[in-house]
Amino acid sequence: MDQDHPQLLPDPYPAPKVLGENDCYAKLLLHDYAGISGELTAISQYIYHYLTLYCSHPEVARTARMIAINEMHHLELLGKTIQLLGTPPVICCANRQGVQFWDARFVYYGNDLYDQLTANMKQEMDALRNYRNHQRDIHDPFIRELLDRIILDEEHHLRLFSQYRDELCRKAY
Numbered sequence: 001m002d003q004d005h006p007q008l009l010p011d012p013y014p015a016p017k018v019l020g021e022n023d024c025y026a027k028l029l030l031h032d033y034a035g036i037s038g039e040l041t042a043i044s045q046y047i048y049h050y051l052t053l054y055c056s057h058p059e060v061a062r063t064a065r066m067i068a069i070n071e072m073h074h075l076e077l078l079g080k081t082i083q084l085l086g087t088p089p090v091i092c093c094a095n096r097q098g099v100q101f102w103d104a105r106f107v108y109y110g111n112d113l114y115d116q117l118t119a120n121m122k123q124e125m126d127a128l129r130n131y132r133n134h135q136r137d138i139h140d141p142f143i144r145e146l147l148d149r150i151i152l153d154e155e156h157h158l159r160l161f162s163q164y165r166d167e168l169c170r171k172a173y
């Protein structure tokens, strides 16, 4: 996947690796993969925002598209790690009732730039909270190293969306 974009962090990613199979760790990572604030939700939301902002705010739209591609890389790395943990990377996550499949209603579509950037900041903050919680619960050093690297990206995405909101929405709101 193409990571060659000046707005993305240049740091390399660790290759997916695990100490051994572990169902509990796979369940935690499925939330990051396909849960309500997971990678697939971020990809779909940012691509929708790219499509709807392209005419009015092309720079923000291109950044949203670039971040969506970066989230796709996270999805791939998590999916491979989930497989190594012994679980098929089905687009779902575990809940109290059993399995919850990913749902297009997880996406915040939004009506205007402020609304969409605010939703994207929330998406990044929720993802960061989940990754940090899962880091606390996962004691496999290979997975922790991968989550460390993904967290750097999510912090960076949050900064990018936040900067655009400060720059472009201050006058209007």
Ligand SMILES: [Fe+2]
Binding pocket: 039, 042, 070, 071, 074, 127, 150, 154
């Ligand atoms: Fe991500």
Ligand SMILES: [Fe+2]
Binding pocket: 042, 067, 071, 124, 127, 153, 154, 157, 158
């Ligand atoms: Fe992100």
